[in-house]
Amino acid sequence: MGSSWLILGVILLSSQVVRSQRVRVLPEVEAYPNESVNLRCEFTNPGSTKLTQVSWIFEATEGHRENIAVFHPTYGESFPKSAFKGRVQFTQASLEYPSIRIDSVRMSDAGRYTCEYATYPSGNEQGTTTLIMLAKPKNSATPVVVQAGSAKVVVARCEALQGKPAATVTWVTGAMGEYNSTSQAESDGTVTVKSEYRMAPASTDNGRDITCMISQRTQDRPQTFPMKLVVQYPPTVRIEGYDNNWYMGRTDASLTCHADANPKVVDFTWTTLSGNLPATAKVDQNRLLVQKVDESVNTTFICEAKNSLGSGKSQLTAAVIAHVVTLGGQRSHDVCLGIIACHRLKVRNMFVGNILLQRSGAPPPPLLPSHECVHWRKKYH
Structure with a gap:
């Protein structure tokens, strides 16, 4: 008995799969705000199945279904009151090809769109398309002027405003710091991502290269923002x-x-x-x-x-030396210990020892009268 019920269940499930496959739709469609988007639907191989009516049902969230367009072969097209009223229309007045076009799409239009047929005698058959709304973020980055110090502060900011899906922000730099990114959902369904780079800036970090990289689905490649740190x-x-x-x-x-x-x-x-x-x-x-x-x-x-x-x-x-002398044909000078000058008028009968640069270890010259300021000459070999 149990095996019989199992077989029956498999048959019913297989029947449902076959029926759902007869309603051909695209699994996903992407669109940007204010564009027009076509949602295709086709009933293939109806055979003896009679198509009585087709409806388009929108699900913004799971379980919340809303009729937005209906086509009946006798009563024609109808568009129930909804947020799509005046923006949705059938591209063909046909049960076999009941594709629709939605104009001026909004971020809030993202969701599941089910093309559902009422048929006889097999019952309802359907196919579902997910509309993915995309939004290019407004990207920017800027360094923050900071003063050198031991505390960690924000030295650069990077933002990806109102994008969908949410952008990813990374940083490339030789600076010794860290970054933190936050995401905020906007009322229109987009996401704003903000990232800050923090570090304890030193004077040597002034002018250091730092780059913010923003990646997002709508971009062909990551957008980069090269900057230089500004540390005062x-x-x-x-x-x-x-x-x-x-x-x-x-x-x-x-x-x-x-x-x-x-x-x-x-x-x-x-x-x-x-x-x-x-x-x-x-x-x-x-x-x-x-x-x-x-x-x-x-x-x-x-x-x-x-x-x-x-x-x-x-x-x-500065240590002033007295005179330039020539040693062995080379111009040189006396290097005085400390600060030694010739005080011709101020000092009399005092003796100043002039200490010379010597190579050979010769004894220092005798003390000489300061008013003479005579210099020892030695020939260097």
């Missing part, structure tokens, strides 16, 4: 230009103050440890020009650079 920080300062050859009377000595900063430095200030600059030193923006080397430039110079976030300083001590 106060100046880091260094002084260059000192060559250990500031001899008395030199007229082309100079120092340059370099500052790494974002935003750019708006002001450079030159001073010394004692306060004022020597009379022979002149300032030209970030450069300090020494018009003539004398005893007064035997000092420590300070450069301060400022931007809107703060300031940075660097200092350099």
Whole structure:
């Protein structure tokens, strides 16, 4: 008895499959908002089956069925009141080919469309098409201006607005950070995806490359947004230009103050440890020009650079040497220990030991009167 019921069930199921296969429709159709879309339907091989009526039924969600178009061979076409009223029509007035066209499709039109035949004597037969509504997202990306610090902050944003299906956002960068993406369903059925890249920005990250990549079904390829991080920080300062050859009377000595900063430095200030600059030193923006080397430039110079976030300083001590001498045909100079200068007018009867660069280990020269400032000469081999 049990086997008989099983056989009967298989027969009925097979019959339903055969019948459903006679209603030919496309399984899926894609459309964009405001377009027109054709939903095809055809009853194949009716044989002795009598077709009495055909209806199109829309299901936005499972179980919620709504008649949107009906064709009867005697009473003709009818379109029940629905959201499709005035936008749906049959492309042919025929039971065998009751395809419909929907104009000005909306995102809310996405769902299942069933072409259902009333037949005799086999009963209802149907086929279902899923309408997939697509929407190209409005993509954009931008870096966020941040200040260097130890806390993690958002340094770049990427958005794919009102797309369907939802877009996928990924990031490509050498920065040491992480990203987080969120999705929000819109009232029209689209989805907005927003992504943020976070990190603890350092000054060295300023100008670093970062790229947002947005992938979505309506795009042929991922859309990329190359950017550079914008990290602001106060100046880091260094002084260059000192060559250990500031001899008395030199007229082309100079120092340059370099500052790494974002935003750019708006002001450079030159001073010394004692306060004022020597009379022979002149300032030209970030450069300090020494018009003539004398005893007064035997000092420590300070450069301060400022931007809107703060300031940075660097200092350099210059040691003035007395005279240039020629050793073995080569121009050289005496290197003084500390800061040694010839005080011809200020110091009398004092002795200054001039310490020379020596290769051969010769004994230092005898102490000489400072007003002579005589230099030991030694021939180098």
